[in-house]
Amino acid sequence: MIVAQTAAGTAVVLGLMRCGRIWLCPVCAATIRHKRAEEITAAVVEWIKRGGIAYLVTFTARHGHADRLADLMDALQGTRKTPDAPTRRPGAYQRLITGGTWAGRRAKDGHRHADREGIRDRIGYVGMIRATEVTVGQAHGWHPHIHAIVLVGGRTEGERAEKRITGTFTPGDAALAEWEDHWRAVWTRTLRAVNPAYTPDRRHGVDFKRLHTERDATDLAEYIAKTQDGKSPALELARADLKSATGGNLAPFELLGRIGDLTGGVPEDDAQGQGSLEWCLTRWHEYERATKGRRAIEWTRYLRQMLGIDGGDTEADDLDLLLGADADGGELRAGVAVTEEGWSAVVRRALDLAATEAAEGTDGNTDPGAMADRVRDVLALADVADAVVVLTAGEVADAHADMLAALAQRREEAAARRRRAAEEHDQDDDPAEARDRARRALARRATDASKH
Structure with missing residues (x-):
């Protein structure tokens, strides 16, 4: 294990x-x-610079204290693939961007003429970035909702991996109003079909906010929940970990923090949040099960490539971001090695954060020996001060080179993985297979209708 100080003055723990x-x-x-927020900011800024238009759209469902989180997530996001259910059932989100009214209808010659265009064509829909957020409270139960930045006003050519943006335009007011009305109607109708109790009212179900300037996408000074205050929609989308829920609700990590306080002996009245330890643990376990296998943040396929944004949305891509974050601080200028047994003792005493902060230091002294002394003082609290070894300049340089090599390899592997996924997706889009899927979907709907 290596605790190192970067040229930027931050600290990283390698290994x-x-x-x-x-x-x-x-x-x-x-x-x-944080890295996802940077990606989203770059995408929205790029789109606005090109002359495109962006909206922050929030989707919610009506919910009550007895509703299960998994059921609500299925209604919003769609079901997950499992061994027992290998085919996903679309949720309200997927229904927004399907159907002839939205996508247009093809003529017998296979082309879509002007009179067959859909809402998507009239507003110049390019794609969207979706993030799902969850809160919970004792009074009203689970409250999952979706934030999406939707990019419109674009002209495109090509299909799938060959798709590219050729220009921008300003959609007419009538087309934008038609879009908003259509999405509200589809969202409400789909949720009602799943469970009438989930049906939101028109005002709360789908909310549209237009992002007018680059500042709307670049001001990352602080997190707030309302984009009309001139702050970052990227943080609204990506930084659910920074959020404090309102209306007596708890964000997931607030719930986890209360569990930590209560298990640590803090009286219920003094701990942050609400609920008994049993209630909090039950809610956390339900949250774990309901979010398993779901993507918290997801881009429309091929949107990244059209905007020149690298990366992907899978768990493997998340791990790539973590490794890349360690390398972002630049060259390592000082470091110490800590034995595996020594670091385990530090973690058991919950001193790992203190050890990392000691590596950064606050006195401006970047001498490796001084840094080692600070880390050793922290490890002494875990009775493992002798587990620290000061690294030479050459050893620190070797550690930095190894880190960059590992990052380069992961990025190459990630690019190859995304290419394979795109190829598999294009193969899955074979017209004959698509028709088969459509027929199966119609058969399922007919069966469901007969049951009612």
Whole structure:
């Protein structure tokens, strides 16, 4: 294990295994979501610079204290693939961007003429970036909702991996109003079909906010929940780990923090949040099960490539971001090695953060010996001060080179993985297979209708 100080004055710990769980791990989620927010900011700024238009659209469902989180997530996001259910059932989100009214209808010659265009064509829909957020409270139960930045006003050519943006335009007011009305109607109708109790009212179900300037996408000074205050929609989308829920609700990591307080002996009245330890643990376990296998943040396929944004949305991509974050600080200028047994003792005493902060220092002294003394003082609290070895300049340089080599290899592997996924997706889009899927879907709907 190496605790090192970067040229930027930050500290990194090399040799740790990361879980990369954006839903469940406060440490990994903070880094992943910060990097995701940077990606989203870059995309929205690029789109606005090109003359395009962006909206922040929020989708919610009506919910009550007895509703299960998994059921609500299925209604919004769609079901997950499992051994017992290998085919996903679309949720309200997927229904927004399907159907002839949205996508247009093809003529017998296979082309879509002007009179067959859909809403998508009239507003110049390019794609969107979706993030799902969850809160919970004792009074009203689970509240999952979706934030999406939607890019419109674009002209494109090509299909799938060959698709590219050729220009921008300003959609007419009538087309934009038609889009908003259509999405509200589809969202409400789909949720009602799943469970009438989930049906939102028109005002709360789908909310549209237009992002007018680059500042809307670049001001990352602080997180707030309302984009009309002139702050960052990227943080609204990506940084759920920074959020404090309102209306008596708890964000997931607030719930986890209360569990930590209560298990640590803090009286219920003094701990932050609400609920008994039993209630909090039950809610957390339900949250773990309901979010397993779901993506917290997801881009429309091929949107990244059209905007020149690298990366992907899978768990493997999240791990790539974690490794890349360690390398972002630049060259390592000082470091110490800590034995595996020594670091385990530090973690058991919950001193790992203190050891990392000691490596950074606050006195401006970057001498490796002084840094080692600070780290050794922390490790002494865990009775493992002798587990620290000061690294030479050459050893620190070797550690930095190894880190960059590992990052380069992961990026190459990630690019190859995304190419394979795109090829498999294009093969899955074979017209004959698509028709078969459509027929199966119609058969299922007919069967469901007969049951009612």
